[in-house]
């Protein structure tokens with residue numbers, strides 16, 4: 001297995017990234033500095049998380065050059081539309097203390113719930129503005145987040161720059177096969193958010209099949225989850241605030257699940273969904289974006 005993913009524009013990515021959502025990283029660069037020290041080079045943040053500034057601070061203090069790290073961030077729903085997107089990019093660049101973002105995403109496909117029919121126009125207007133950021137060199141490439149096939153189709157039918165990736169909640173028990181397959185058919189890399197189910201309810205640890213595989217390979221259930229995603233050619237972005245977890249999450253390249261085992265996990269009963277349907281559940285931002 002190659003150690004890198006190649007995006008549809010030829011850009012190479014490590015097979016695991018580092019998630020920075022969120023409390024542990026707000027106003028705190030230390031955990032991100034540790035992640036850099038452990039070897040992570042691809043960092044996921046978002047305007048919503050309020051961790052862009054910590055990431056920028058950590059990269060500066062680490063002494064590694066900007067070109068050695070891949071920064072992915074996202075504009076939030078209150079930053080959609082041409083004018084807002086321009087202001088959002090300025091704010092993100094400022095907080096990250098950089099003059100370019102490697103991957104810039106629309107965080108959520110809809111500003112309001114399913115009763116609002118105008119989301120398609122707003123997504124396109126936002127995407128067109130973001131294409132401008134690629135043309136002026138402040139953004140390397142564009143991606144999407146929480147876009148299901150019907151949202152992706154709207155972008156694909158109207159874009160001049162293809163999205164390179166779509167970030168979705170993906171983990172054992174929440175495989176979203178329809179969305180993953182749609183991405184693959186269109187050469188869009190699926191990325192997995194909450195690849196460890198955000199550690200909720202001991203969901204994975206209590207799962208008999210995942211425990212069996214963990215024992216078989218001498219790994220933790222979390223490592224089985226990451227390995228499963230990688231073998232499905234999905235890029236997981238686990239978050240960890242302890243060094244032990246940071247290291248464990250990179251230690252998933254010395255074993256291989258069989259095809260049958262990947263299929264078993266893919267087909268396991270649905271569990272541990274965060275409950276945030278992109279068309280129905282629209283999270284709210286707590287802070288004013290100008291003040292974070």
Ligand SMILES: NC(=O)c1ccc[n+]([C@@H]2O[C@H](COP(=O)([O-])OP(=O)(O)OC[C@H]3O[C@@H](n4cnc5c(N)ncnc54)[C@H](OP(=O)(O)O)[C@@H]3O)[C@@H](O)[C@H]2O)c1
Nearest residue numbers: 019020021193194195196197198199238239240241242245
């Ligand atoms: N696009 C979106 O809408 C969206 C939504 C949510 C998240 N995300 C992105 O996805 C990233 C990851 O998702 P997430 O933060 O929700 O959760 P996650 O990565 O699924 O889970 C994080 C939890 O797992 C624990 N953990 C990490 N490594 C572990 C290991 N090896 N063994 C046992 N426990 C381990 C962490 O503990 P410690 O902290 O104690 O180490 C933490 O409690 C986020 O940080 C964010 O960048 C994107």
